Amino acid sequence: MASGGHDHAPLELNRNRFPSLGEVLSRQTVAPLDLFSFYIYMRDQQRSVDYLDFWLDVSQHLALCRLYVRRLHRSVIEDTPELEKNSKRSSYILDNAGEGPSTEKEELSDQRLSAFLRSDQGSRQHSPQNSQGSNRSAHSTPGRERPPRPSFMTPETNSPNDSSSPGQTWSGDNVPKREDLTASAEKILYTYLLPGSEREIIIPQSILHNVQEAIEGPDHRSDPEVFADAKDYVFQAMERDAFPGFLQSKGLGNLVPQSMMARLIIGLISFFAAVWTAFILIFLNKSRTTRCWLILPFTVAIYFIFTHQYMLDPVLALLGLSEYTFMDFNRIREPFVKKTLRKRSFIILSMFLLADAAVCCLFIFVPGKRL
Structure with a gap:
């Protein structure tokens, strides 16, 4: 060799x-x-x-x-x-x-x-x-x-x-x-x-x-x-x-464990805050237009949870970046890795958009009832 x-x-x-x-x-x-x-x-x-x-x-x-x-x-x-x-x-x-x-x-x-x-x-x-x-x-x-x-x-x-x-x-x-x-x-x-x-x-x-x-x-x-x-x-x-494990971490993902844990914490907190706010708006019988603001916390929560689950940030991957250490990003130069991460990114983004749309529709279009 x-x-x-x-x-x-x-x-x-x-x-x-x-x-x-x-x-x-x-x-x-x-x-x-x-x-x-x-x-x-x-x-x-x-x-x-x-x-x-x-x-x-x-x-x-x-x-x-x-x-x-x-x-x-x-x-x-x-x-x-x-x-x-x-x-x-x-x-x-x-x-x-x-x-x-x-x-x-x-x-x-x-x-x-x-x-x-x-x-x-x-x-x-x-x-x-x-x-x-x-x-x-x-x-x-x-x-x-x-x-x-x-x-x-x-x-x-x-x-x-x-x-x-x-x-x-x-x-x-x-x-x-x-x-x-x-x-x-x-x-x-x-x-x-x-x-x-x-x-x-x-x-x-x-x-x-x-x-x-x-x-x-x-x-x-x-x-x-x-x-x-x-x-x-x-x-x-x-x-x-x-x-x-190295191939799985760097070849199929682009995040380090510290970043994944931070994303999980932020995602769970955002999801809890979004659900809590959604129930308040529903039981106060707020209009669907007002409840559309729930899209923001739900999008942040679901995106961060997905990136933690798959060890991959699809936006960063599509930009050609991979995380070496926490918040330290470097350019992806290996062609096969770049191609693999791009394919996975499109799949994860599709799943994320479907999940985000489903959750948002559930809490926005459910009938309100003032208690």
């Missing part, structure tokens, strides 16, 4: 279906089914954003490993020009160790990358710190105090691409060392996996034991295969437990 930023998105916009979780995580989608929306959903509604952050940190670690090996490969090419004829094939293998759920092609790429890193563990004669332009003082060396990815996303960010990627953090002369790979792997272990860790996620004990043994054992491994099983388990958990 291809990886990267929004550059891949236009290639996938012609699909006549909802995207898969792999497409969302590899940033092949746009709002409201983009990675940022999924992050907000996992944080605010699913309350399990640590799982997504773990998956993103492992993907970041994989990218760091690719960058390290790519720089190492280039240093070897510079020292031994006769090997340059093999560089295209090696670079292709490194560049295609993608993100997303593991496929046979990606597993093969990760295996080759991991095999290379394990073989490099004992032989460091061509390591990046000995290559041209990579000598740095100890205080500037990224390591434990400067993790590869300080934070993929925070509430202040507006897009996944706003975050620092390995290609941005490790640029120019600031190239990663083997110690940085070890520090990155240990940070993931100590942040997410160990019992009592800061952002502990629940994974099978057997997977945790294998990861801990690989990182803290005598080999001190930091290759991508260390986290392969844990990453696949987290991906499957998100795909099973969180992603269907």
Whole structure:
């Protein structure tokens, strides 16, 4: 599966279906089914954003490993020009160790990358710190105090691409060392996996034991295969437990729970006030012309109740807007979602108008009787 930023998105916009979780995580989608929306959903509604952050940190670690090996490969090419004829094939293998759920092609790429890193563990004669332009003082060396990815996303960010990627953090002369790979792997272990860790996620004990043994054992491994099983388990958990709700919330609706609850409260209050006023006007034997004013509270009440029930504001949907957080609206860019919400909006508006007309006619045309 291809990886990267929004550059891949236009290639996938012609699909006549909802995207898969792999497409969302590899940033092949746009709002409201983009990675940022999924992050907000996992944080605010699913309350399990640590799982997504773990998956993103492992993907970041994989990218760091690719960058390290790519720089190492280039240093070897510079020292031994006769090997340059093999560089295209090696670079292709490194560049295609993608993100997303593991496929046979990606597993093969990760295996080759991991095999290379394990073989490099004992032989460091061509390591990046000995290559041209990579000598740095100890205080500037990224390591434990400067993790590869300080934070993929925070509430202040507006897009996944706003975050620092390995290609941005490790640029120019600031190239990663083997110690940085070890520090990155240990940070993931100590942040997410160990019992009592800061952002502990629940994974099978057997997977945790294998990861801990690989990182803290005598080999001190930091290759991508260390986290392969844990990453696949987290991906499957998100795909099973969180992603269907995300599609229903953002693909079939455009409101967040806080907005839905506010609409329900306003709708019920308006409906109670409209019914109470209608009975007063009926028992005071007011004219039908006067009772026509009941259309206003009944319309507000029924509209808000319908939008709560279907998690969709049809007017906003027809305007092409979707709610990210409470009262924060963004443009709908995914064509299939836009088409789906437009169809649902017309259906909901038709049902709303029928219900509103029926209720208003009932209270306007019923004969009055003064008590």
